Amino acid sequence: MRGVSNDMTQTIGIPAIDLEALRQAIQDEYALVADQPEHGFHFLVGRPLAQLLGYQPDWLEGIPEPTIASFAGTGNPFSAGPLQPGEHVVDVGCGGGIDSLIAAKMVGPVGAVVGVDMTPAMLAKARASAVAARLDNVEFREGFGEALAVEDDWADLVISNGVLNLMPDKDAALREMARVLKPGGRLQIGDILVQKAVPQSAKEDISLWTG
Amino acid sequence: MTAAGFVGFEIHSRTDVYAGAEQSSSAANFGTLGITFRARKAVSDDEWQAALLALSCELPQASGV
Numbered sequence: 001m002r003g004v005s006n007d008m009t010q011t012i013g014i015p016a017i018d019l020e021a022l023r024q025a026i027q028d029e030y031a032l033v034a035d036q037p038e039h040g041f042h043f044l045v046g047r048p049l050a051q052l053l054g055y056q057p058d059w060l061e062g063i064p065e066p067t068i069a070s071f072a073g074t075g076n077p078f079s080a081g082p083l084q085p086g087e088h089v090v091d092v093g094c095g096g097g098i099d100s101l102i103a104a105k106m107v108g109p110v111g112a113v114v115g116v117d118m119t120p121a122m123l124a125k126a127r128a129s130a131v132a133a134r135l136d137n138v139e140f141r142e143g144f145g146e147a148l149a150v151e152d153d154w155a156d157l158v159i160s161n162g163v164l165n166l167m168p169d170k171d172a173a174l175r176e177m178a179r180v181l182k183p184g185g186r187l188q189i190g191d192i193l194v195q196k197a198v199p200q201s202a203k204e205d206i207s208l209w210t211g
Numbered sequence: 212m213t214a215a216g217f218v219g220f221e222i223h224s225r226t227d228v229y230a231g232a233e234q235s236s237s238a239a240n241f242g243t244l245g246i247t248f249r250a251r252k253a254v255s256d257d258e259w260q261a262a263l264l265a266l267s268c269e270l271p272q273a274s275g276v
Contacts, residue, residue: 041232042229042232043228043232044228044229044231044232052226052228053226053228053245073245074226074246075224075228075246075247076224076247079224079247080224080247080248081249162245171214174212174215174216174217175216177215178216178217182252183253183254183255184251184252185252186249186250186251186252187249187250187251187252188248189247189249190245190246190247191246191248192228192243192245192246193222193225193244193245194243196240196241196242197241202237202241208237
């Protein structure tokens with residue numbers, strides 16, 4: 001099921017960009033979101049953003065405020081379909097953990113959630129919030145979306161929110177999401193839609209990836 | 212999406228998540244919107260192959276030219 005492309009599909013080219021420099025720029029930006037969410041960014045953050053995206057008040061009940069404050073998603077994965085008690089969920093690019101914690105509440109104590117993120121400041125916030133919220137069915141792992149530390153066919157659902165657009169090799173990221181999903185498993189993603197063509201020069205400008 | 216093993220791709224919702232942000236964004240230059248989409252992993256190779264085949268777009272054969 002993996003790693004196959006043929007002449008009926010078109011994969012998106014990977015921009016010629018310094019991957020390490022891009023990841024560092026993204027980490028710097030999102031460490032600032034984690035540590036100073038009131039700083040002011042080119043995207044909305046926090047509770048106002050969650051409300052704009054249709055997050056229900058009961059979903060946020062019990063979620064520690066520091067995690068809500070650093071929410072920086074672009075969509076609402078939970079609006080795309082319900083989660084069931086006992087399900088396994090992977091949150092790719094979990095950030096401060098808001099979606100992982102909401103998912104942990106929804107799947108309940110028999111379910112399990114794994115959040116993966118590459119930014120240590122975000123992971124620290126997510127782990128602290130899980131303890132504060134007394135949710136012990138959620139675990140946070142450091143890593144990249146293109147190489148998830150999750151076994152094959154483990155998840156019933158993969159969620160992600162505002163992260164896929166930050167990964168240059170989207171094909172690899174999507175294949176990795178497929179790898180960890182069970183056959184028939186669901187993908188519910190918040191991300192961005194670009195309605196105008198982006199010049200190659202812009203794709204290779206790291207400052208535009210984070211700004 | 213299909214090449215990665217997914218079927219049933221669907222955009223569920225669209226939201227302007229950049230309006231009102233404190234800093235201006237280059238995203239506006241490209242008509243960028245926040246979206247939520249969903250899909251599911253194919254349940255079998257047969258389902259996946261069928262989805263790949265459905266992506267093919269054949270032009271009608273010209274006649275009498």
